[in-house]
Amino acid sequence: MRSSTNNKFSFQKKDLMNSSMEEEEEAAELRRGPWTLEEDTLLSHYIARHGEGRWNMLAKCAGLKRTGKSCRLRWLNYLKPDIKRGNLTPQEQLLILELHSKWGNRWSKIAQCLPGRTDNEIKNYWRTRVQKHARQLNIESDSKKFLDAVKSFWMPRLLQKIEQKTTSSSSSSSDVNLKNCSHQFVSNNSVLPFVSSSTTPHPPSTIIYNSNNLPKEISNFETNPSVFSSEFVEFYDQKPEINPEKQKLVLETPLHVSNGNSVNVYNNNCNSQIPDDSNSYMDCCSYDMEGGFNLGAPMTELVGSYDEMYSLLGRQVAEGDWFTSDLGDAFWNMDDIWQFRE
DNA sequence: AACCGAATCAACCGCGTTGTT
DNA sequence: TAACAACGCGGTTGATTCGGT
Numbered sequence: 150m151r152s153s154t155n156n157k158f159s160f161q162k163k164d165l166m167n168s169s170m171e172e173e174e175e176a177a178e179l180r181r182g183p184w185t186l187e188e189d190t191l192l193s194h195y196i197a198r199h200g201e202g203r204w205n206m207l208a209k210c211a212g213l214k215r216t217g218k219s220c221r222l223r224w225l226n227y228l229k230p231d232i233k234r235g236n237l238t239p240q241e242q243l244l245i246l247e248l249h250s251k252w253g254n255r256w257s258k259i260a261q262c263l264p265g266r267t268d269n270e271i272k273n274y275w276r277t278r279v280q281k282h283a284r285q286l287n288i289e290s291d292s293k294k295f296l297d298a299v300k301s302f303w304m305p306r307l308l309q310k311i312e313q314k315t316t317s318s319s320s321s322s323s324d325v326n327l328k329n330c331s332h333q334f335v336s337n338n339s340v341l342p343f344v345s346s347s348t349t350p351h352p353p354s355t356i357i358y359n360s361n362n363l364p365k366e367i368s369n370f371e372t373n374p375s376v377f378s379s380e381f382v383e384f385y386d387q388k389p390e391i392n393p394e395k396q397k398l399v400l401e402t403p404l405h406v407s408n409g410n411s412v413n414v415y416n417n418n419c420n421s422q423i424p425d426d427s428n429s430y431m432d433c434c435s436y437d438m439e440g441g442f443n444l445g446a447p448m449t450e451l452v453g454s455y456d457e458m459y460s461l462l463g464r465q466v467a468e469g470d471w472f473t474s475d476l477g478d479a480f481w482n483m484d485d486i487w488q489f490r491e
Numbered sequence: 492a493a494c495c496g497a498a499t500c501a502a503c504c505g506c507g508t509t510g511t512t
Numbered sequence: 513t514a515a516c517a518a519c520g521c522g523g524t525t526g527a528t529t530c531g532g533t
Contacts, residue, residue, distance in 0.1 A: 183501075183527085205518070217518075222502065225520095257521055272522075273500055281498085494533085503525070510518075 180214045184223050188213060192220055193228050226267045233265030237274055243307040245271055246279070246299055 180188075195211035201224065204217030213220060226232070237245070241263055248259045254275075256268035263271065279299075283290035288298075 181503075203518080216503095218504090218520095219502075221519075226501075254522065268521075269501075276523095277499060496530105496532090498530070499528085501525105501527090504523085506521090506523105508518105508520080510516100512514105512516085 178214050179216055181219075184227075188215070189223070189228055192224060196224060196228075222269075226269050231265050232267065237266070237270075239307045239310045241266065242274075243304060243311070245274065246304055246307070249275065249279075250296055250300065 184192075191211050191213055195207060199207070199210075201207075201221075204221045206217070208215050208217045208220045211220075215223075244263060245259060248262060252258055254272075256272045256275075260266055260268040260271050280290045282303075283292075283295050288295045
């Protein structure tokens with residue numbers, strides 16, 4: 150429950166059992182509620198000169214009548230220079246969906262993969278947007294059913310949205326351009342159940358692009374991270390076919406990324422970024438939202454075109470594997486998902 | 492224009508973890 | 513090693529904004 154103050158925006162009187170009278174008086178003067186411009190300026194200037202950390206001390210020294218906690222939160226969620234404002238991009242939404250399916254409510258961990266986004270923002274997004282749709286579908290947002298719905302309907306639509314965006318406009322440096330590759334990326338069986346019968350699971354890999362949209366790193370997360378093998382990474386333009394020998398998808402010509410450069414499969418060593426603990430590979434994984442969306446597994450692997458995917462989805466719905474068509478329709482009709490405000 | 496319910500998001504809290512003495 | 517402080521995370525709240533009537 151909330152503290153004893155009736156008004157959120159009043160001064161705070163903390164329960165300080167062991168504090169001195171002086172401390173009590175100080176605590177009684179602590180401000181709560183929205184930050185003023187003056188407070189923001191004080192905090193920003195102080196951090197610019199002295200750096201972050203030691204928040205309680207910082208609050209005092211900066212002359213702020215706030216708790217250290219409050220200062221930290223204000224800085225991390227609002228004032229920090231690299232904080233991104235504005236709505237989450239489809240790419241970011243896609244990533245959130247994927248990472249949440251993997252980690253659950255580990256907001257901070259998820260936020261680490263979205264540069265400039267805060268855990269609070271992601272948490273709010275999940276609660277206000279994602280859970281809303283779960284409610285509309287009348288299913289629990291943490292249920293397998295909803296997870297499946299997200300994976301099979303929402304994620305593909307986001308991918309499609311990304312594709313539409315990139316084909317309709319030239320990309321900015323921060324955009325993800327999937328013009329030539331989005332149709333090749335569908336999910337592995339952990340994401341889209343319908344592909345599981347046709348592909349043998351193989352170690353997922355990821356390409357990380359630099360700011361010029363050139364591949365700067367390829368990681369094969371779930372195998373020995375110090376050894377990258379191109380065995381499992383082939384990106385091509387044509388309709389994919391499964392090579393029965395290698396049990397992987399083989400296409401004909403190299404994939405092109407947004408700037409027209411081919412994606413090279415480097416036999417590089419990326420061990421400097423990959424810790425021994427491959428179970429927590431995302432801790433070291435850089436989802437490079439600046440340089441380009443990392444179309445890495447485990448979410449995305451090569452399968453077929455969107456047409457094929459939707460065809461498969463349609464069949465799946467028709468066959469009633471685990472999804473009723475009503476539920477599918479409900480997802481298709483969630484137009485607000487696609488209202489990406491600029 | 493006024494009202495009202497829903498949605499959004501900044502800010503708070505409790506509590507577990509980590510660091511320091 | 514115990515005690516305390518600081519930090520950080522996830523859950524929750526409630527003021528504000530938005531959109532419909």
